[in-house]
Amino acid sequence: MYTIDNEIQIRLTAIKWLEEQKAIFGKTLPRKLLENGFIFNGERITLIGARGIWKPKQMVLPISITTSPNSPYNDDLEGPCVLYKYRGTDPNHSDNKGLREIMKRNLPLIYFIGTSPGNYYVESPVFIRGENRELLSFRVVGQEFKDKSEEEILQVSEREIEQKYSFSTIKKRLHQPVFSERVMYAYNYQCTMCRLKHRELLEAAHIIPDSEGGEPIVPNGLSLCKIHHAAYDKKIIGISPDYTIKVREDILRETDGPMLKHGIQELDNHKIILPYHKKDWPDPERLEERFQAFKLV
Ligand SMILES: [Zn+2]
Numbered sequence: 682m683y684t685i686d687n688e689i690q691i692r693l694t695a696i697k698w699l700e701e702q703k704a705i706f707g708k709t710l711p712r713k714l715l716e717n718g719f720i721f722n723g724e725r726i727t728l729i730g731a732r733g734i735w736k737p738k739q740m741v742l743p744i745s746i747t748t749s750p751n752s753p754y755n756d757d758l759e760g761p762c763v764l765y766k767y768r769g770t771d772p773n774h775s776d777n778k779g780l781r782e783i784m785k786r787n788l789p790l791i792y793f794i795g796t797s798p799g800n801y802y803v804e805s806p807v808f809i810r811g812e813n814r815e816l817l818s819f820r821v822v823g824q825e826f827k828d829k830s831e832e833e834i835l836q837v838s839e840r841e842i843e844q845k846y847s848f849s850t851i852k853k854r855l856h857q858p859v860f861s862e863r864v865m866y867a868y869n870y871q872c873t874m875c876r877l878k879h880r881e882l883l884e885a886a887h888i889i890p891d892s893e894g895g896e897p898i899v900p901n902g903l904s905l906c907k908i909h910h911a912a913y914d915k916k917i918i919g920i921s922p923d924y925t926i927k928v929r930e931d932i933l934r935e936t937d938g939p940m941l942k943h944g945i946q947e948l949d950n951h952k953i954i955l956p957y958h959k960k961d962w963p964d965p966e967r968l969e970e971r972f973q974a975f976k977l978v
Contacts, residue, residue, distance in 0.1 A: 682739060682740075682741070683739055683740060683741065684741065685741050685742060685782075685786065688739075688740050688741060688742070689788065690721075691721050691726055691737075691739070691740065691744070692744060692788060692789050692790075692806075693789070694719070694721055695718075695719065695726065695728060695744060695791060695805075696789060696791065696805045696806055698719045699728075699791065699803050699805055702714060703803065708802060708858050708862070709796050709797075709800040709801055709802050709803075709858075709862060710800070710801055710803055711799055711800060711801075712729060712799045712800070712801060713799070715727075715728045715729040715793065715801065716728075716729055716730070718737070724739055726739065726740075726744075728744060728745055728791065728793075729745060729747055729793055729801070732768065732776065733746060733747045733748070733749075733766075733768065733776075734746055734768055734776040734777070734779060734780060735747065736776075736779060742779050742782055742783055742788065743776065743779045743780060743783060743790065744790065744791060745790060745791040745792070745793060746765055746780070746790060746791075746792055746793070746807075746821070747792075747793040747794075747795070747801070748765075748792075748793070748794045748795060749795045750795030750796060750797055750798055750800070750863070750866075751795070752795075753898065760834060760835050760836075760837055760839075760842070761822060761826065761834060761837055761842055761850040761851065761852060762810065762811075762820035762821060762822050762834065762835075762851075762852075763792075763820075763821045763822075763851055763852060763855070764813060764816055764818035764819070764820060764821070765780075765792075765818055765819045765820075765821050766816075766817060766818050767817045767818060767819070770817060772812075772814065772817070777819075780809055780819055781809075781812075781819075783809055784808075784809035784810065784811070784812075784819070787808060787827075788808075789805070789806030789807070789808065790805070790806060790807050790808065790809065790821075791803065791804075791805040791806065791807070792804040792805060792807045792821060792851075794855060794859050796858075796859055796862030796863050796866065797862060797863065797866035800862070800866075802855065802858050802859050802862065804823065804851060804854065804855060806824055806827075807821050807822065807823055807824075807851060808821070808822050808823075808824075808826070808827055809821060809822075810822045810826065810829075810830075810831045810834055811831035811834075811835075820834075821851065822834060822850075822851060823850060823851035823854065825850065856891075856897045857897075859897070860885055860897035860898075860902060861884070861885040863885075863899050863902075864885035864899055864902035864903070864904050865880070865883055865885055865904045867899045867902075867904070867956040867957075867958065867961035868903075868904035868954070868956050868961075869956070869957065870883060870904070871883070871904065871954065872904060872905050872906040872909055872954075873903050873904050873905060873953040873954050873955075874905060874906075874909045874918070874926055874948055874951075874953060874954075875906060875909060875944065875948070876954060877906040879906075882906050882907055883904055883905070883906055883907075884904075884905060884906075884907060884910045885902050885903070885904060885905075886902065886903045886904075886905045886910045886913055886914065887901055887902060888901050888902065888903060888963055888964070888967040888968060888970075888971050889901055889967050889970060889971060895967075899956075899960075899961045900960075900961065900962065900963060900964040900967070901963075901964060901967055902963070903920070903953075903963060908940075908944065912945060916929065916974070916975045916978045917929055917932055917945065918945065918948065919971070919972050919975030919976070920953055920963070920968055920971070920972065921968065921969075921972050922965040922966070922968045922969040922972060923965070924952050924953050924955065924962075924963070924968075925950060925951070925952055925953075926948045926949060926950065926951050926952070926953060927949060927950070927972075927975070928945055928946055928948060928949040929975075929978060932945065932946070933946055933949060
């Protein structure tokens, strides 16, 4: 068993080890790898386990927090913080106390966000900066706020976040990779319009764009190949709320090569391919809003 003072070495080694794994595996890491963890002074340190707030047996305080693939990670956001729910409803549950101690000592933690069963996006180090007792949550921030107090962080305005921190806040960093992975997984890694299954050619599109307040959740997403993503964004193709593909009138009248003919015009009036689980289907209300904008062109 280590003491709180000397287990900092385990934390730093774990963070470095995860960086190395990301270089091998890419954006997301398999759960098995994290369960097996790494060897520190001859002992195996596990990084993820049965509980969201995870403490390896050799340590006094938690090393990681995890959001499962089915849970929203961004239900509640506060300024540049991500809110992480307490274990249960008792603020004094031992796991919650552990995180509170991490906060007091300003120790680095690892944050795993599930993108599909058995796969996790990793954000590390993260720090705990206060609590929202009403929402039974801790405030989690990234490295960029390591030296700022809770009061200072909560005073950072939306504008400042946009201008100063742009893509460096934890919220923004998590948003794109977690959203993309979750959407593509829901659609079984194929284009919802043309069935193309080459992952390297697929992207997750927002139905209501990010810039208009569209949420990074699967029902606001579509898995599309690059060409259909661009065609959807540029309003060359629309999707009606009953999941029917509509190609813009003037485009239907054009004459050109096979890409236009087979890749675009022939999609007109076909249904999109829906995700396996109904909860992941694109939200008709959001489709309708976007479809209205398409029809105005
Ligand atoms: Zn496509």
